[in-house]
Amino acid sequence: xxxxxxxxxxCSLLTLAIASAQNIIETDTLIEVTDSVASDSAIxxxxxxxxxxxxxxxxxxxxxxxxxxxxxxxxxxxxxESFRSRIDSLRAVTTPAWVVVGEDSLFRIYAKHGGMSAQExxxxxxxxxxxVGKLFGLTPDSxxxxxxxxxxxxxxxxxxxxxxxxxxxxxxxxxREDLAQRVRLIIVEELRQLKQAHSLWxxxxxxxSLLLIILGLVVAVRLINVGYHRLLKWIDRLAETxxxxxxxxxxxxxxIHRQLVILRWVAKAIRFVMALVVILLAIPLIFSVxxxxxxxxxxxxxxxxxxxxxxxxxxxEYIPNLFTICIICVAIRLLVKVLRYVAEQLSQExxxxxxxxxxxxxxxxxxxRFLLYAFGIAMIYPYLPGSNSGVxxxxxxxxxxxxxxxxxxxxxxxxxxxVITYMRPFKIGDRIELQNVSGDVIEKxxxxxxxxxxxxxxxxxxxxxxxxxxxxxxxxxxxxxxxIIHCDVNVSYTYHWRRIYHLLIEAALDTRGVVDDPRxxxxxxxxxxxxxxxxxxxxxxxxxxxxxxxxxxxxSIQNVFNREGIEIxxxxxISTRDGSPSTLCNEQDPGLVQETLRPQSxxxxxxxxxx
Numbered sequence: 001x002x003x004x005x006x007x008x009x010x011c012s013l014l015t016l017a018i019a020s021a022q023n024i025i026e027t028d029t030l031i032e033v034t035d036s037v038a039s040d041s042a043i044x045x046x047x048x049x050x051x052x053x054x055x056x057x058x059x060x061x062x063x064x065x066x067x068x069x070x071x072x073x074x075x076x077x078x079x080x081e082s083f084r085s086r087i088d089s090l091r092a093v094t095t096p097a098w099v100v101v102g103e104d105s106l107f108r109i110y111a112k113h114g115g116m117s118a119q120e121x122x123x124x125x126x127x128x129x130x131x132v133g134k135l136f137g138l139t140p141d142s143x144x145x146x147x148x149x150x151x152x153x154x155x156x157x158x159x160x161x162x163x164x165x166x167x168x169x170x171x172x173x174x175x176r177e178d179l180a181q182r183v184r185l186i187i188v189e190e191l192r193q194l195k196q197a198h199s200l201w202x203x204x205x206x207x208x209s210l211l212l213i214i215l216g217l218v219v220a221v222r223l224i225n226v227g228y229h230r231l232l233k234w235i236d237r238l239a240e241t242x243x244x245x246x247x248x249x250x251x252x253x254x255x256i257h258r259q260l261v262i263l264r265w266v267a268k269a270i271r272f273v274m275a276l277v278v279i280l281l282a283i284p285l286i287f288s289v290x291x292x293x294x295x296x297x298x299x300x301x302x303x304x305x306x307x308x309x310x311x312x313x314x315x316x317e318y319i320p321n322l323f324t325i326c327i328i329c330v331a332i333r334l335l336v337k338v339l340r341y342v343a344e345q346l347s348q349e350x351x352x353x354x355x356x357x358x359x360x361x362x363x364x365x366x367x368x369r370f371l372l373y374a375f376g377i378a379m380i381y382p383y384l385p386g387s388n389s390g391v392x393x394x395x396x397x398x399x400x401x402x403x404x405x406x407x408x409x410x411x412x413x414x415x416x417x418x419v420i421t422y423m424r425p426f427k428i429g430d431r432i433e434l435q436n437v438s439g440d441v442i443e444k445x446x447x448x449x450x451x452x453x454x455x456x457x458x459x460x461x462x463x464x465x466x467x468x469x470x471x472x473x474x475x476x477x478x479x480x481x482x483x484i485i486h487c488d489v490n491v492s493y494t495y496h497w498r499r500i501y502h503l504l505i506e507a508a509l510d511t512r513g514v515v516d517d518p519r520x521x522x523x524x525x526x527x528x529x530x531x532x533x534x535x536x537x538x539x540x541x542x543x544x545x546x547x548x549x550x551x552x553x554x555x556s557i558q559n560v561f562n563r564e565g566i567e568i569x570x571x572x573x574i575s576t577r578d579g580s581p582s583t584l585c586n587e588q589d590p591g592l593v594q595e596t597l598r599p600q601s602x603x604x605x606x607x608x609x610x611x
Contacts, residue, residue, distance in 0.1 A: 094110060096108035096109060096110050096118070097109045097110075097117075097118040097119040097121065097122035097123075098122060099122045099125045099126050099129070099162070100122075100126055101126055101129050101130050101133070101190055101194070102130075102194075103298075104190060104193075106129070106183075106186050106187065106190055107182075107183055107186055108122075108172075109121050109122045109125070109168065110168070110171040111165065111167040111168055111171055113151075113163065113165055113167075113168075114163070121162075121163075125161060125162040128159055128160070128161045128162070129161055129162075129187060129190060129191070129194075130194070131159070132156050132157075132159050132161065132191060132194075133190070133191050133193075133194025133195065133197075134194070138191060138194075138195045140187075140188045140189075140191035140192045140195065141188060142156055142157070143155070143156045143161065143184055143187055143188050143191070144156075145180050145181070145184060147176075147177070147180070150165065150166075151163055151164065151165050151176075152164045152165075152176055152177070152179075152180040154180065154183060154184055154187060156191075161187060162183065162187075164176055164179055164180050164183065206289040207289075209289040210286060210289050213282060213285050213286055213289070214282075214286070216282070217278065217279070217282045220278045221275060221278065224271055224274050224275055224278070225271070227271075228267060228268075228270075228271040231267045231270075232264065232267060235260065235263045235264060235267065236260075238263070239256055239259070239260045239263075243256045243259050243260070244256070246259070280304055283300055284298075284300045284301045284304075287300065314385065318385055321383040321385075324383050325380050325383050325384075328376055328379050328380055329376065329380075332372050332373070332375075332376040335372060336369050336372060339365055339368055339369065339372075340365060340369075342361075342365075343361040343362055343364065343365035344361070344362075346358060346360075346361035347359070347361035347362050357424065359421075359424065359427045359428075360421065360424075363421040366446070416462075416463035416464040416466065416467040417444070417445065417446040417447065417449075417463040419467060420444075420449070420463055420466060420467065421444070425466075425471050425473060426441050426471065426473045426475075426476070427441065427444075428441055428442065428443070428444060429441065429442075429475070430473055430474070430475040430476060430543075431473075431474040431475045431478075431543040431544050431546065432451070432471055432472060432473050432474060432475070433471070433472040433474060434451070434461060434466065434469060434470075434471050434472075435469055435470075437451060437453065437459050437461070438453060438454065438474075439451040439452050439453035439454060439457075439459065440452050440544060442458075446463075447462070447463060448460050448461060448462055448463060449461050449463060449466060454547050474543035474546065475543045475544070477543070478540060478541050478542060478543040479541065482515065482518060482539035482540065482541060483539065483540050483541075483543050483546070484537050484538065484539055485514075485537070485538055485539075485540055485546065485549055485550060485553065486535050486536060486537045486538075487535070487536050487550070487553055487554060487557065488525065488533055488534070488535050489504065489533070489534050489535075489536065489557060489561075489568055490528070490531045490532075490533055490534075490568060490569040491531055491532060491534060491566065491568065491569065492530065492531050492567065492569055493530075493531065493532060495566055497524060497532065497534075499564075500522070500532075500534050500566075501522045501534070503560050503561060503564060503566070504520075504522050504534060504536040504557065504560075505519070505520050505521070505522060505536070506560055507536070507553065507556040507557040507559070507560040507561075508520035508536050508538040508553060508556070509538075510556045510559075510560070511538065511549060511552045511553045511556045512548075512549070512552050513540050513541075513542060513545050513548070513549040513552070514538040514539065514540055514549065514553070515538075515539050515540065515541055518539050520536060520537060520538035520539070521537050522534055522535065522536050522537070523535040523537060530569070531569045536553070536557070538553070
């Protein structure tokens with residue numbers, strides 16, 4: 001307690017001492033000032049003059065600063081106007097970068113800033129706005145503007161949504177401050193929509209919509225299955241009551257079982273298509289109920305719609321070309337019918353053209369028809385869908401190359417067939433000999449010729465082979481000059497040759513198919529050691545009966561020689577007349593009549609078949 005009192009007393013004394021010292025100093029100072037006032041009046045006057053000069057210089061300096069500021073403002077205005085003019089000239093050719101949130105395009109950015117391009121700035125702004133729009137407890141009106149001398153920021157909490165500069169304002173045609181206010185209103189409105197889209201009520205409603213869509217999908221699929229089973233039952237009843245086999249003339253094309261299979265397949269196809277349509281419609285609806293997946297739903301819809309739209313548009317645009325193709329096809333078809341009628345008249349010799357043979361008519365028609373079809377394809381080709389495509393043209397060239405490489409032999413046969421047609425070495429029904437093949441021509445095609453031999457064997461010969469091989473037309477020779485048949489007979493020198501001549505000619509005239517004009521003749525071809533060889537030659541007019549005529553001629557020769565008691569020495573034999581029986585036929589043989597008539601009946605049958 002005493003210590004505190006002592007300390008208080010010391011402090012009081014010190015305060016009094018300091019105050020006394022200050023009074024003494026002030027008194028001394030006042031005395032000194034009073035003494036020096038008189039001596040400093042001149043200095044004060046001089047200083048007043050200097051102050052006046054400084055004030056004048058300050059006024060002049062302020063004027064210079066104001067002039068400089070005005071000059072700077074004028075230069076800045078000119079620079080801004082020049083920059084604005086340059087931007088206006090670039091505006092038409094510069095593509096802006098849009099700030100897009102969801103499906104909404106908010107505003108455009110043209111210029112780069114802070115080392116980022118316009119597109120990068122727009123993308124960053126879109127991401128920031130979208131991220132802020134998903135915040136829980138979002139208050140869109142809390143977006144504020146922060147500006148300095150160089151840029152203006154739009155901020156929400158810790159997020160800088162977008163940064164704007166004077167250049168952005170010039171591109172927008174307004175000041176930076178006005179641009180910032182306008183962009184703020186746009187962002188606030190978009191944040192309100194995002195808040196509404198991400199609210200709890202929207203989520204609950206989306207889940208309910210999803211459940212309803214799934215339920216509708218299940219119900220639709222069940223209805224499709226029920227309808228499918230009912231359709232199958234109806235098809236079964238239809239098969240029992242109304243379905244009948246379908247015939248084309250006498251050919252049964254579709255029986256009831258095949259029709260039933262086809263109808264069941266059609267029912268399955270209908271069920272599959274309907275189910276596919278329902279699923280394709282349900283998938284976009286499922287994705288569209290939630291805002292985050294709404295873009296996926298629209299993409300799926302576009303994936304479905306764009307091909308369908310393109311197909312429909314292509315079909316509609318192709319209708320004029322389709323009409324052109326139909327007109328070309330109809331015109332060529334009518335022309336082919338007219339040419340077919342003319343060719344049929346020429347082939348039936350109802351119509352005659354000098355120098356044009358009847359058997360040329362149908363081959364010529366086939367050639368002209370082929371050329372017409374080729375010409376029609378060439379005319380139709382430019383109107384086909386995708387004909388201008390490089391892929392389509394490449395496939396056409398590839399197919400043509402394969403055909404040209406792989407069909408060289410076939411083309412050779414076709415050319416040979418054309419040459420054979422117009423050379424007319426034979427026609428349908430002619431009897432020809434082709435190397436070791438002899439028979440009747442039954443068919444001529446562009447590639448091959450078919451021959452039926454006397455044994456009813458069908459031989460197919462390529463036309464190129466016929467062109468390089470000697471062909472003998474027996475029918476043409478028989479028709480124009482008479483075909484000569486011949487047969488060699490060995491007869492002993494015991495009999496006079498005149499008698500042999502007479503008997504052989506008689507046998508030839510007794511042969512069915514041999515004509516009397518020109519008359520048969522005999523040639524003695526060889527004089528052997530024990531016998532002479534006589535050759536009977538006779539004319540026939542029907543080469544198709546050649547085997548039968550030869551057989552009948554041999555029978556006639558045997559009958560005539562047996563009647564005259566002359567032995568035919570062929571094949572060779574040795575006979576010692578020591579009582580051995582003669583080689584002559586026994587006239588009392590009971591089977592003689594049957595043996596004699598059998599070849600004749602065969603000839604008649606063959607003649608009937610040939611006729």
